[in-house]
Amino acid sequence: HKLTTHLVKQYDVIAIEDLKTKNFQKNHHLAKSIANASWRIFRQMLEYKCEWYGKKLIAVDPKNTSRICSKCGYNSGAKPLEIREWTCSKCQTKHDRDINAAVNILHKGSTKLNGQGLAMVTS
Known part of the structure; x- marks a missing residue:
């Protein structure tokens, strides 16, 4: 609570x-x-x-939130859960699986807000 x-x-x-x-x-x-x-x-x-x-x-x-590169949009395919970090084969950006998914969730969420922006806040 x-x-x-x-x-x-x-x-x-x-x-x-x-x-x-x-x-x-x-x-x-x-x-x-x-x-x-x-x-x-x-x-x-x-x-x-x-x-x-x-x-x-x-x-x-949630479809593909951990598969898509949050920088270039390339879908690198399925990864086993033990893969926690990966590098995009297209743009060479290094990703933490969870942070990359969070950024993709933010992008998807912002498209549902009719033009209003969202910002990612980390603690």
Whole structure:
């Protein structure tokens, strides 16, 4: 509750991936961790708190967010989860998998805002 309240009070717009946790739970290596993380509940809290505080929550299609180079847009294909860093074969940009995905989520979210800009905030 503290984290979702902090995020909603701090930011006017929050962009997240529209993840289907049931699909992840089919992966036996991830199922327990995902169930324990209560992702669905976290999203529900973000949704109702954004509504309470008059903020905007944007859920974007998660397709290819970790595959596409956030600099040049090249889709480098599937990577196993143990690959945490990679270099784009087209523009040679080095990426952290999670940060690259976050930038792509930001780009997708900003297209849903009808021209209003979004900025990535890191802690």
